[in-house]
Amino acid sequence: MEDAKLTGGKLEGDKLEDKRIGVTVISGFLGSGKTSLLNRLLREPVYADSVVIVNEYGEAGVDHHLVRLAPDSVVLVEGGCLCCVVSGSVVNALRELFMLAVGRKIKPFRHVLIETSGLADPAPILFTLKHDRFLAERYAYRGAIVVVSALHGAEQVDTQPEAARQLALADTVVFSKSDLAEASQLRLAQQAVAAINPGALRCVQRMDQPLADVLKEWPDAQARRDGVASANWLQVFSMRSSGLHADVKSFSLVLSPPPGRAAFLAGVARIHERFGQAVLRMKGLVCFEGEALPCEVHGVHGELYPLRPLVQWPDDGRVSRLVYILRGVDAELVRGAVLEALGQSPG
Secondary structure, three states: OHHHHHOOOEEEOOEEEOOOEEEEEEEEOOOOOHHHHHHHHOOOHHHOOEEEEEOOOOOOOOOOOOEEEOOOOEEEEOOOEEEEEOOOOHHHHHHHHHHHHHOOOOOOOOEEEEEOOOOOOOHHHHHHHHHOHHHHOOEEEEEEEEEEEOOOHHHHHHHOHHHHHHHHOOOEEEEEOHHHOOHHHHHHHHHHHHHHOOOOEEEEOOOOOOOOHHHHOOOOHHHHHOOHHHHHHHHHHHOOOOOOOOOEEEEEEEOOOOOOHHHHHHHHHHHHHHHHHHEEEEEEEEOOOOOOOOEEEEEEOOEEOOOEEOOOOOOOOOOOEEEEEEEOOOHHHHHHHHHHHOOOOOO
């Protein structure tokens, strides 16, 4: 029961329910419409108990009439949300907000929405939530929503490295400004996204229409813990061919026989040391030699995050699988290096 206490969860039957505060990152290239989407989300009841952290003022800023609340950096947004505008560390903001809630200086909150600048990606926030013990025990990363302009999305993905990085880490992609775009422009933007991250959930959101279903509900914490979302994401990549984007490639591989835990960690470290920033994302479900249950593995920009044990297999397939999303490097070269590093047969 102590482990449940440390992670903010509680045991129900034989499963651990994660009670930590969920953190979702809203990202997107400059002019994509992140702030407009954020303001749209804040009008929904499901986001009423949320805190918004804006680490750089958006094009329009969080609207509604902002009512100041102590301390000066935290404001109350119409509808009950809190908004914290920071120019420095998001880490400090998360710490401060938690302590303010504990001290009853602000109302308790269940979710955090972090709007990044148009040139940023979610990787540093994910890194912080995994490695800062204070935050890891109190906050849980629930994924990234990336906004893509239907007008300029295809061009930005092809010409802007930041846009490709954001999409590689996306869990949900929202296509904005479809009312201003030709059908062919939206189609090209959708194809560009699918070429980089076919596993991401996708929706077209017009501001004059109801909020898309995929944005109305927060990701189910238990499903994520059990690896269902990751298994679905990995399965999509296994059915798609690589090479659809000029600069961004991906490949999927099955690990058989299962690697030993120490050998796997050492092998992945060698790959990240060799290819570094060329590895936009590595994700997988791996059952190590001698173990009955898999772990979710996740690496971003050459950094492997702590393994997360799952309480059950997400499906009956029980397959250990890895997906690599790469930029600016030959996918077959990396694939061969991975197979060798992990002691896998090239066949």
